[in-house]
Amino acid sequence: MAEKNIVTINALTLSFDTPEGIHRPIRGLNLEVLEGEVLVVLGESGAGKSLLAKAIMGILPSEAKITQGSISNVYGFEQMAMVLQDPKKLLDPSMTIGKQIIESLKYAGVDKREWKRRALELLEEVSMDDPKMRFSQYAHGLSGGLAQRAVLAIALAKKPKLLLADEPTTALDEGNEEKIIRLLMDLTKKNHMTTILITHSLKVAMEAADRIAVMYGGKVIEFGKKDEVLKNPIHPYTKALILAANLISDGDGNLISINGNGPSPCDITIGDAFAKRNPKALVIDFLEEPPMMRVTKSHYAATWLLDQRYDEYRESKSSRFIV
Template sequence: MCKEMKQVTSKKSRILVIQNLVIQFTLRGRVLTAIRDISLDLYKGESLAIVGESGSGKSVLMKSIMGLLDKNGSIKQGRIIYNAQDLGQFTTEQEWLRIRGKEIAMVTQDPMTSLNPLKTIGKQIEECVVLHQGLRGKEAYEETLKLLTDVGINDVKKRYKQYPHEFSGGMRQRIVIAIAIACKPNILICDEPTTALDVTIQAQILQLLKNLQQKYGLTIVYITHDLGVVAKVADRIAVMYAGDVIEVGETHEIFFHSRHPYTWALISSLPQLGSKGEQLYSIKGTPPNLFQEIKGDAFAPRNPYALKIDFLERPPFFQISDTHYARTWLLDPLAPKVEPPAALQAFFAEGRQYAND
C-alpha cells in the first residue's frame, strides 16, 4: 500500500496487513497470476467488504490468509502480517492450525457442503468448542447450547440432537456461523454469506452477524458481489478487479463519491438505477486473461474513459480523502476532467442529500 494510505488511518489499530501480495497458480504448465501486487490493511473491529465480479480474486485473497490455497497455488511475493507473524511464510499444516479457526475463521457460502451429514449439529459445534476452547463434558455441552442460542436457534436441546438435513437453508447458515464463532476468532471471513437465501432471511443473517460482531468483538470481512449486502453491513469497501484492488474507502465514499470507472460501472449495474422499459446497464467486454501479463490498467479495454497511458502504465493510488483512494489515471492532475454518467451523478447527489439529512 502506498505510503500515504498507511499514514491515513494510523489512529486505528491494524489487525492484519497485506503488503504487495502476488499469488500464482500453475495450470497445465501455464502460470495464472490471480492476485497482482495487492496491499490492504484490516482494522480491528471494522467490517470490510471486498467486492468485484466473479474471478476478480476476492476468495483467493481471503483463502491465502487462512492457508487454504489449492495445491497448485502459492504466494510468490509479499507479506501477510498478523500478530507480528508473516502468514505467507507458513509451510506446514501445524503452523496454520495455530491460526486457522482460533484466530481467523471463515463462514462459507454453501453450509450444506460444510456440514457433516452424518453428525448432529450439536456434535459438530461441540468439536470446535473442545478443540479451540479446551472445554470438556458438561462445560462443552453448555457452551454449545449457548452458541446455538446466540445465533438465534430455538429449542436448543432438541436442535442439538438433529442433523443438517433437518434444518432450512437459513438455519444451516446459522449453524455454520455458530461453528465459526465457537473458535473465538479475532477475524471472521464471510464468503457470500447470504447466497441462495431469500431476501427476508438475508436480512436476518446480516443482522445476526452485526449482533455477533458487537458481542464477540469480531473484525469481519465480507466477500460479495452483492452491493445491496455491502450497503447494509460494511464500514469500508475494497473494490477488486482482475486480481487488484482498484478503489478503497468508507462505504458512503464508494457509493456516493467513487472515482474509478469500474466502480461507476458496478454501481450503474444496480437495478435501482434502471429505467422502466430499458435494459439494465451491463459492463461491455470481458475481464482480462490472467494467464497473460497485464500492462497498464487492467480495466482499460472496457473503460470508455480510458486514456492512452492506461494501456501503458499501471496507475498508482491517488488520495481522494483521508480514507478514500482510487487507482486510476483520471485522478492525475494532468488528466482531463471526467464526470461519471448522468444517471450516476443523480444517484450520487441523492445519496449525499440523504446523508446530510
C-alpha cells in the first residue's frame, strides 16, 4: 500500500514585520508528513521548529504572514491536537484535571452520560497512576511528568488524527522523559494517529522517530528514515549535531562542539546557511544555496557535497568548490 501524505509543505516562507525589519524565521521550507508515522523535527533553538508546528496547526500569530509557498493539510483544526513544552501552562489552575478532560470531551461531542467514564479511561490510557484520585486533583498537585500525562489525556479526548508535540520532554527529568516518549509512541500506534515531535534532543529523536527532518536556519536541510539520518548523516550540520552529542566519533574520540550561532531570522542568507559555522565549507557554500539532493529513495540532504561535480571541482584550484 502506498504511503499517504497528510501534510505537504511546499517552499513555505513566513515573515514578520518588526521595527528592526522583516524577519523570516521560515524560509523556503519543504516537508511531507506520512500517515501513521512519528516524524521528529530536529534542530537547535531558533531553527523555526515551533513556528512550523503552529503553521501546520493553523494557529500562527496574527502578525505572521505566509509570503511564499503553501501548506496542504488533510485534517482540519478539530482533528488535530497540540502538546507544549511546559504542560502546566496548558492546564487551568482553577479546574480539576477531570473537569478539563470533560471540557475537551464536550468539544468532541461525546454524550454527557459518558463524560466521567471516558475521562477516567483517558487517564488510564496515558498511564496515570490512580486515575480516580488524579481526576479530582488540580494542576498544582501534579509533578511535571504527571502534568504532561494530563495534557495528553485532554488532547486525546478530541480523538485527534494528528498530534503535534512541541518539546514535550524538555522540562522533565530523564526518567520521565523516557516514559513520555514511550507513551507518545504507544499512543500513536494504538490510536492510529500521526505524531509530529519537535525536539532539540538527539536522544529523543533516536528513541521516538520513524523519520527525522533536520531543521536549520528556517528550513529542512536533511530528512530520511531514522537510521539513514543518524547512521549516515550527510549535511555538515547534521554530522556536527551528532558529533556534538557524542553519538559518533570524529575518528580520534574527541568531543565536538558547533561554534557560533545559527542565522538570525532578520539575516539575508546567501548560500548554505550553515557555511559560516562549517570549518570545511566550500566556496560555493557562501555563494549559492544547495538544492535538496537524493541520497537514497527515502533520504535527502541539501548540501553541495552531493553534487555530481564535487570530486572534480574540489581538486581544481580554479574551482569555486575549493575547501
